Amino acid sequence: MAKVKYGNWDLVAELDDYRDEMENWVKKGILKTTLAIYNTAVSLAPVDLGYLKESIDYKLTDGGFSSVISVGADYAIKRMSQLLATVI
Numbered sequence: 892m893a894k895v896k897y898g899n900w901d902l903v904a905e906l907d908d909y910r911d912e913m914e915n916w917v918k919k920g921i922l923k924t925t926l927a928i929y930n931t932a933v934s935l936a937p938v939d940l941g942y943l944k945e946s947i948d949y950k951l952t953d954g955g956f957s958s959v960i961s962v963g964a965d966y967a968i969k970r971m972s973q974l975l976a977t978v979i
Contacts, residue, residue: 921951925949932962933947947960
């Protein structure tokens with residue numbers, strides 16, 4: 892909790908609650924964006940059961956404040972960058 896020499900303790904409590912709500916809102920936004928990119932990449936992979944599609948993965952880091960979407964197939968960089976460029 893924040894140190895308050897002079898002031899309203901109710902305000903401090905409200906600000907702490909606001910911080911928690913804002914953190915949850917940011918985490919939900921990051922997850923939603925990550926899943927949108929992940930689902931787009933998976934849907935654009937050319938073969939339903941191919942290695943490229945199966946190698947696409949995502950991971951949330953920093954307690955949900957950031958994420959990484961990775962593709963394990965060696966040839967994926969060229970192929971997926973071409974496919975995602977058409978979406979963006």
